[in-house]
Amino acid sequence: MVIQIFNSLTRQKEQFVPLEEGKVKMYVCGPTVYNFIHIGNARPVIVYDTVRRYFQYKGYDVKYVSNFTDVDDKIIKAANELGEEVFELTERFIHAYFEDITALGCKQADVHPRVTNHMDDIIEFIKVLVEKGFAYESQGDVYYRTRKFDGYGKLSHQSIDDLKVGARIEAGEKKEDPLDFALWKAAKPGEIKWESPWGEGRPGWHIECSVMAREHLGDTIDIHAGGQDLTFPHHENEIAQSEAYTGKTFAKYWMHNGYINIDNEKMSKSLGNFVLVNDIRKQIDPQVLRFFMLSVHYRHPINFAQDLVESARAGLERLRTAYSNVEYRLNAATNLSDNGDTYLEKIEEIKKFFEEAMDDDFNTANAISALFELAKLANTYLNESNTEERVLNALLQTFNQLGEVLGIQFKVEAELLDEEIEALIEERNQARKNRDFARSDEIRDQLLSMNIILEDTRQGTRWKRGL
Numbered sequence: 001m002v003i004q005i006f007n008s009l010t011r012q013k014e015q016f017v018p019l020e021e022g023k024v025k026m027y028v029c030g031p032t033v034y035n036f037i038h039i040g041n042a043r044p045v046i047v048y049d050t051v052r053r054y055f056q057y058k059g060y061d062v063k064y065v066s067n068f069t070d071v072d073d074k075i076i077k078a079a080n081e082l083g084e085e086v087f088e089l090t091e092r093f094i095h096a097y098f099e100d101i102t103a104l105g106c107k108q109a110d111v112h113p114r115v116t117n118h119m120d121d122i123i124e125f126i127k128v129l130v131e132k133g134f135a136y137e138s139q140g141d142v143y144y145r146t147r148k149f150d151g152y153g154k155l156s157h158q159s160i161d162d163l164k165v166g167a168r169i170e171a172g173e174k175k176e177d178p179l180d181f182a183l184w185k186a187a188k189p190g191e192i193k194w195e196s197p198w199g200e201g202r203p204g205w206h207i208e209c210s211v212m213a214r215e216h217l218g219d220t221i222d223i224h225a226g227g228q229d230l231t232f233p234h235h236e237n238e239i240a241q242s243e244a245y246t247g248k249t250f251a252k253y254w255m256h257n258g259y260i261n262i263d264n265e266k267m268s269k270s271l272g273n274f275v276l277v278n279d280i281r282k283q284i285d286p287q288v289l290r291f292f293m294l295s296v297h298y299r300h301p302i303n304f305a306q307d308l309v310e311s312a313r314a315g316l317e318r319l320r321t322a323y324s325n326v327e328y329r330l331n332a333a334t335n336l337s338d339n340g341d342t343y344l345e346k347i348e349e350i351k352k353f354f355e356e357a358m359d360d361d362f363n364t365a366n367a368i369s370a371l372f373e374l375a376k377l378a379n380t381y382l383n384e385s386n387t388e389e390r391v392l393n394a395l396l397q398t399f400n401q402l403g404e405v406l407g408i409q410f411k412v413e414a415e416l417l418d419e420e421i422e423a424l425i426e427e428r429n430q431a432r433k434n435r436d437f438a439r440s441d442e443i444r445d446q447l448l449s450m451n452i453i454l455e456d457t458r459q460g461t462r463w464k465r466g467l
């Protein structure tokens with residue numbers, strides 16, 4: 001079967017045809033690293049990690065690039081407020097980002113390019129846009145001449161005249177037209193800056209993705225992805241920059257994931273309902289968080305609410321119980337043939353159902369239903385007191401294969417006894433005394449994966465079993 005992708009550019013599902021046989025070149029807009037990521041940021045990371053895993057499952061060779069915006073206004077402001085160097089701040093949050101996404105079962109990208117490592121490439125790119133008449137210098141800033149690019153608005157499906165209504169020139173901007181956007185900004189006094197043909201300054205936000213995508217994946221890529229909020233202006237501007245530069249299509253397929261709400265409200269700083277991954281993954285098994293995120297189709301909004309997360313936990317628990325029951329039955333496995341062939345056929349059907357769901361624009365919600373079917377089948381098989389080794393193995397193998405696509409593990413460690421938990425807590429306390437925070441975090445995560453939650457108080461560490 002062929003994968004169908006909903007392409008935001010054409011607003012329809014299209015058959016995926018790679019640029020190069022057997023290969024997928026994929027670019028996903030990454031974070032601006034001045035804070036811990038919140039669960040809204042985590043959604044695209046989990047979604048596109050799963051997309052990548054499914055391509056790999058289908059035998060594609062995927063090159064996955066995701067950038068770090070490591071210089072911009074917010075970063076400079078945060079560094080000033082904290083009295084920290086920009087580089088120290090970004091390094092710290094890049095490290096935290098990797099910790100968070102690893103906990104959520106996401107693999108690192110093949111390349112994580114950073115703006116500050118591509119300054120020469122960015123300047124060269126802007127120079128070409130100026131030479132071609134797509135950009136102009138104005139008192140140390142460089143702006144993109146939006147009206148010069150014919151396809152402007154094609155991704156967000158807006159005409160340039162509609163866009164003009166909302167556009168205005170901010171104080172201090174020196175543009176020809178309100179729709180133009182900055183490629184290079186002259187440095188303000190005391191700011192971090194780089195030398196350029198237009199004087200000292202730093203790049204605007206949009207240009208980095210055009211430059212880094214081309215640098216690491218070439219002129220045309222298969223899939224460009226990101227959150228729905230990036231469609232306009234960020235991705236629209238990326239297309240304008242890249243296609244003006246190369247004269248070729250920038251990306252064949254554009255994927256955008258939906259928003260995340262907290263208890264049915266939009267997550268926002270002013271509402272104070274920001275949920276940081278770094279906090280929440282210490283309270284809820286990160287595998288449950290991932291399973292929850294994948295329980296809704298990526299293009300739909302998702303509501304982060306306690307009861308929904310709880311039902312994701314219960315669902316994952318059901319799958320894990322089925323898995324461990326099959327594993328247990330393997331101890332008594334035989335080579336006797338029961339009605340094994342029928343079961344093997346049913347397992348294949350479920351696998352097919354899973355693949356059909358994923359082929360249909362990565363419908364993870366339906367793919368998860370396939371896993372519940374598999375658990376049901378396993379339970380029926382065990383209830384009939386069957387013991388055929390090849391069936392038990394096929395069940396486990398299918399759980400593992402399909403779980404690998406979703407980044408979910410079904411195998412859980414045996415339940416810990418109270419004294420084993422206390423011994424681990426003691427080891428963690430010792431590690432913390434020795435400032436071995438890696439080991440101490442590892443123990444905390446290990447316990448959390450078994451649904452044991454630690455709470456560090458002034459009186460010492462307390463623990464409880466999660467719901």
Ligand SMILES: [Zn+2]
Pocket residue numbers: 028029030209234238
């Ligand atoms: Zn981007």
